[in-house]
Structures are given as C-alpha cells and as structure tokens.
Amino acid sequence: MKKIEFFRHCIDDKDIERASAVLRSIFLTTGGEVAEFEKLFAAYTVQEHAIGLTSCTAALHLSLIALNVGTGDEVVTTPMSFCATANAVLHAGAAPVFVDVEEGTGNLNAELIEAAITERTRAIIPVHLYGQMCDMKRIRAIADKYRLHIIEDAAHAIEASRDGVRVGQLADTACFSFYATKNITSGEGGAVTTGNPLLADELRMLRQHGIDRGAADRYTKRYEHWDMPLLGWKYNMDNIQAALLIGQLERIDMLHKQREETWRAYEEALKDVRDAQMLRTIAGVQHARHLLTALVPAPKRDRLLWALQNRGIGVAVNYRPIHLLKYYRENFLYKEGDFPIAEEIGRRTISLPFYPDLTRDELAYVVQVLKEELNQ
C-alpha cells in the first residue's frame, strides 16, 4: 500500500553536518550557533531582537511574564488554536477569554474583540491560523484604544505578511515554533521576537532562570559570580537545535515557494470537489502556507479520517476548539454553542499531507482517495 506521510521535514545533509559539528565540539548548549540563528531570524522577520527558546509555548509564557500579565488579568484569544495558546495564559496565572473566529479564514474575528474587553483585560493573543495573518492593523487599533499588549502566536506564520506588515511587527512580541511538523524544525524549539530592547533583555534573562549571565558567558569568560534578579524558567534553545535551523532558514523562501505551488495544485485538484472546501486566502496576505486544511461535511469527517489513514494517508485535525477540551469544559464551564463558528470548523476540518517534497502523484492519490471516500 502507498504510504503518504502527513509531514516530511526538509533537514538536509548540510544541516546534519552543521549539527554534527556542534556534537563534536565541547559546547552543546546556548552559544555561538544560537546567536547566529537569532541574528538570521531577526533579519528574516524584520525585527530588532530574536531570542531562541525551547518552544513556542515557552515564548508565549515568557512574553506574558515579561509584560506583567498574571493573576487576575484576562487575555483575549481564539478557541481555534492548539491548546498551547490558552495554556500559556493559564501558566502565567491569567484567564483566557475566547472570542469566536471568522468563517472564511478561521482567524480571530477582530469585530468581536471589543465586546470581550473588560477592565481586567491586559493583552490580546491573535493566532495566525494555518499561516494566514489576522487583521493586525485592526487589532493594533483596538489594542491602542484600550492600552493592551499584543502577543502574536505566529507558530504557523514565519513567512507571513498582511497589508505590507510583517508578522510580529505590530505586536509587543511574536512567538514562533520549530516543532517537528513546522515549516522549519529542530524537533522541538521556538523563538520570540520583539522590537523593544528592554523586553528583549528581560526575555533573555527569563529563559534561563532569571540569571544575569548566559552559559556562553560563563564558559568563555573568567568565572564571575552571577546573580538572579528575576524568577525565570529553563527555556533556552541549545546549539544543536540552532545548528539544525540555520540552513533551513537560509532555504526558507525556496521551501515556501514549493509549498505555494503545491497549495495551488491542491486548489486546482479540489476545485470541483463540492464536499471539500479549502479556506480563503485574503487579498493582501502573504500566506505562510503551513497547514493545508479542507472543510468536509461534519457527519462524514471522522469516518474520512479513519478511511484515509486506512489507505496509507496521514491526516490531522487542526483543531477541535480549545474551549471544548475536557480541562476547559470542566474548569471553565464552557459548552457547545459558546463559539459556534470555531465549533463548526472543529467538526468539519481535516488537514492533508502538505510539505515541499510532496510529489504531484502523491497529491493526486490523496485527492482521489478523498473523493472516493466522500462518495461512500
């Protein structure tokens, strides 16, 4: 039987060689490779500062801490995301307040944000779902009106821009993921970007317990006593992760172009499949093309998931909305009907194999099987 993985990464021999060189060296943790990656990543995202971390979850958590969002505060965000987005808010001691999403894109609906703002609201976390940026100009205007912070969850959106604005540029911080299935990956990994130098300094300290000297300083310079002015976490990216990412970042636009072409091929192939609709790409958006999802009729979706897997095709669901996950239902008393559009997407969405080296034959097979199974 044909086997078409849900995801295949693009780590090549040179990336492996760069990581091997780190492994053959003495210094494995946060040092030269991380600094080089951070410089490249800041340049690519057109931001002043990039800080390498262990995950996007860490980036979200540290952003909230550095912006003093904590106990008693509320953060407006979307239920149509991976649970990490809302979990980070809970880890900071604050409460996530969900608002529903746009029907056409699945992104946080900016029109609903103001109604969710209370005197406790401190921040908004927009999530650029599947790689398409939210309406950041609009969200920035709301944040300015109510003096709120913006933390972008850009886990899907390294390459994205909208209306001439690059991801992260209208926010206090933007949070990125290099998890195993992301557009560039080190297995696990993340980064936070910011244009604010004071925030950058604080984030650098917070990623290593709040200590005022990094491991590289402690290794390369003569011993000096270090201090711990803040209480931080252990979230620093290491040199092995950074070494894997540097080459991928250099190839990122080429990889994006390949995914763009594959996206168009899917669009063409799915054009006449009435029961499988792709979401809309808004004019003025450069879509990062991270996840390729189709909306299928809700009563058929779960059967399709099993049927495709039975025929060798990897699939995923991005996402069943956060507010209906057991922990959120039980602790916050959310229920079906609270955010109907996110719920509808959650019942209908299916993510298909999508990555730069997916061949046209593989794509044709995926679409053929999808059509056959939709007609069952």
Ligand SMILES: Cc1ncc(COP(=O)(O)O)c(C=O)c1O
């Ligand atoms: C939208 C979104 N936010 C946050 C995360 C968390 O990323 P990480 O696994 O790097 O912590 C993910 C990861 O899948 C994600 O898709």
